[in-house]
Amino acid sequence: MAIKIVVNGQDLEVSVSPMKRLLDVLRQDCYLTGTKEGCGEGECGACSVLVDGEVINSCLVPVCQVEGSEIVTVEGLAENGKLVPVQEAFIKYGAAQCGICIPGMLMAAQALLDSKELSKQTPTRYEIREAIAGNLCRCTGYMKIVDAIEAAALSTLEKK
Amino acid sequence: MNKFEYVNASSVKSATEQLQSDGSVRIKAGGIDILDELKERTINPKRLVNIKTVGGLKEIKEVKDSLHIGTLVTLSELASNKQVKTLFPALAEAALGAATPQIRNVATIGGNICQRPRCWYYRSEEFSCLKKGGNECHAHLGDNRFHAIFGNDKCAMVHPSATAVALVALQAKLKIEDTKGHRIVEIDNFFVKPEENAKAENILKPTEIITEVILAKPAVGSRNFYIKLKEKQSFDWPMADVAVAMEMAGGVCKAARVVLGAAAPVPWRAVAVEKALVGKKVDASVAEEVSRLAIEGAKPMSHNGYKLKVFETIVARALSVVASGDFSSKEGF
Ligand SMILES: Cc1cc2nc3c(=O)[nH]c(=O)nc-3n(C[C@H](O)[C@H](O)[C@H](O)COP(=O)(O)OP(=O)(O)OC[C@H]3O[C@@H](n4cnc5c(N)ncnc54)[C@H](O)[C@@H]3O)c2cc1C
Ligand code: FES
Ligand code: FES
Numbered sequence: 301m302a303i304k305i306v307v308n309g310q311d312l313e314v315s316v317s318p319m320k321r322l323l324d325v326l327r328q329d330c331y332l333t334g335t336k337e338g339c340g341e342g343e344c345g346a347c348s349v350l351v352d353g354e355v356i357n358s359c360l361v362p363v364c365q366v367e368g369s370e371i372v373t374v375e376g377l378a379e380n381g382k383l384v385p386v387q388e389a390f391i392k393y394g395a396a397q398c399g400i401c402i403p404g405m406l407m408a409a410q411a412l413l414d415s416k417e418l419s420k421q422t423p424t425r426y427e428i429r430e431a432i433a434g435n436l437c438r439c440t441g442y443m444k445i446v447d448a449i450e451a452a453a454l455s456t457l458e459k460k
Numbered sequence: 461m462n463k464f465e466y467v468n469a470s471s472v473k474s475a476t477e478q479l480q481s482d483g484s485v486r487i488k489a490g491g492i493d494i495l496d497e498l499k500e501r502t503i504n505p506k507r508l509v510n511i512k513t514v515g516g517l518k519e520i521k522e523v524k525d526s527l528h529i530g531t532l533v534t535l536s537e538l539a540s541n542k543q544v545k546t547l548f549p550a551l552a553e554a555a556l557g558a559a560t561p562q563i564r565n566v567a568t569i570g571g572n573i574c575q576r577p578r579c580w581y582y583r584s585e586e587f588s589c590l591k592k593g594g595n596e597c598h599a600h601l602g603d604n605r606f607h608a609i610f611g612n613d614k615c616a617m618v619h620p621s622a623t624a625v626a627l628v629a630l631q632a633k634l635k636i637e638d639t640k641g642h643r644i645v646e647i648d649n650f651f652v653k654p655e656e657n658a659k660a661e662n663i664l665k666p667t668e669i670i671t672e673v674i675l676a677k678p679a680v681g682s683r684n685f686y687i688k689l690k691e692k693q694s695f696d697w698p699m700a701d702v703a704v705a706m707e708m709a710g711g712v713c714k715a716a717r718v719v720l721g722a723a724a725p726v727p728w729r730a731v732a733v734e735k736a737l738v739g740k741k742v743d744a745s746v747a748e749e750v751s752r753l754a755i756e757g758a759k760p761m762s763h764n765g766y767k768l769k770v771f772e773t774i775v776a777r778a779l780s781v782v783a784s785g786d787f788s789s790k791e792g793f
Contacts, residue, residue: 318466342492342563354536354565360492361566364466365512408561433694434560 308376318364334374345435348404355411374403389452397439409449422453468513483666489571529673531570550684550703554626557688570670577617590658605763610724615654625721629703635672651726682707698722700770704778713737730754747779
C-alpha cells in the first residue's frame, strides 16, 4: 500500500504494509537509521520521533496511523548542518556515552523546548526529568543529560 | 501477527456497522494495547477498525453541569486540560502518572479504560489461562507479586487502567453506542469481576463502542485526588494506586469514594474506609486511622503481601491531601 508521509520536511510516498511499524519504515524505507530500537515495547524511548510536533514511540505506531503527518527524526533537527541548541548542549556537557539513547533523548528534549507552556520560562529540573521519563539511558546516570537540556532551554529562551 | 484487514472508520456509524457479535472485528484507538495483543497473538481478529479517524470524539466539552470527554482524548490532553485539572485533579493525575510522555501522546481515554490485563501469564503465548479459555489462573501458584489482593479467588489479574480508578471515584458515566443507538452506563456497573465473566473485564458487547466519558461537575465542597506508588520513579505501572473523592462541609466529611487500583480484577472500592469517613473531621491522624480499614477482607497471595502496607500508606496520604486541599507537594509520591 502507498502511504504518504512528510519526513524531515520532505514529502514521501512509501510502499509498505500498512501495519509496518513507523520505526521500521524510517530505518528501512527512508534509510534514516538515527532512530533506534531498544525494547520495541514502549519502555525505552530509543525510537522516539516527533509526529505533528508531539513525541511518540515509533515502535508502537503502525505507519498507516501517521498517514499525512509530519514526522521529525533526529536527522531533521539540524538545519542546513547547523545543530540546534539541544544538540550543541549535549556535546558541550558530555551528555552522551554509548549514544544509543541519545536520538530519542534529543527528540523528547526538543518536544519539551517546543511546548507552549515553556515559551516564557525555562523548565524546572523536575519538569525536565518528567519530559525524559520515557527515555532510558544505561550509561550516563542522567545528570549530564538534565544539565544539557537545562542549558539548551536557557539558550533557546534567550534567543526568543 | 496473523493477517487481518485494516479499515479507517469515518464516523461512529461506519465503525459500529462493521462490528460483529462474534468479536472477529476489533476496534483500534491509539493502538498501544491492541497492537501488543496482535503481536502476542492473544487476539486474532479478521478486521481492525481504526476509530482515530472518526471526527467529533477528540473534544472535551462542557454541557450544562457536566464535562463530556470524547473517547479519543489522549492521556496527555487529559493531564493538561485546565478544566480537568481544576475540577477533576484525580483524573488529571491518573492520566499524568500513566506510562510515558511518548505513550500518553498516543493513548486514548477509551483505550485506557478498555485495555486488557497486563498479567504476564495472560500476555504470554505460552500460557493458556482462564481469560483465554484455559482452566486455571497461573498466578495462584506462580509469580504473583503484582497481582490482586482482593477478589482474586478465580483470576488474580489486577485491572490495568489508571484512569478507571479515578473515574470510579468520580462516578463517571460512559456513553456507549452501537448501530441501534446509545446507552449511558454508570461506571459502577461497567467493570465485571472474573466470577461473572472471566474472559472480559467489562460489559461492552463486541458490537459496541464507548464514545464519551461523562463527569458531573463536583458539588461545592468536594475535592478529589489520585496517588500512585511505583517501583521505578521515572515511569512504571503502579504497585498500588488510589483515587479519593470527598464531599465536605466545614471540614467534616459528608460522603466519600475511595478506590484502589492494582488491587483487584476491577477498580476496587474500599467501602469500609468510605463509611468510616462519614461524619468525621478528616485530618492526618483520622486519615491514618481509617486507612487501616482499606485492607479489610484482603487475601494476599504468596508474593504480594507487601501490598497491604502499601495500600494503607497511600490511602492515608491521599485522604490527608484531599482533606487539606494541598495538592502541591506530589514530588516524591
Ligand atoms: C510501557 C507502557 C507503560 C504503561 N503504563 C501504564 C500505566 O502506568 N497506567 C495505565 O493506565 N496504562 C499504562 N499503559 C497502558 C496504556 O496506557 C494503554 O495501553 C493505552 O491507554 C491504551 O489506549 P489506546 O488508545 O492506545 O488503546 P488501543 O490499544 O487502541 O485499544 C485498547 C483496547 O480498548 C479497545 N477500545 C479502544 N477504544 C475503544 C472504544 N472507544 N470503545 C470500545 N473499545 C475500545 C480496543 O479494542 C482494545 O481492546 C502502559 C503501556 C505501555 C506500553
Ligand atoms: S524501542 Fe520503542 S520504546 Fe523502546
Ligand atoms: S548513552 Fe548509552 S544508553 Fe544513554
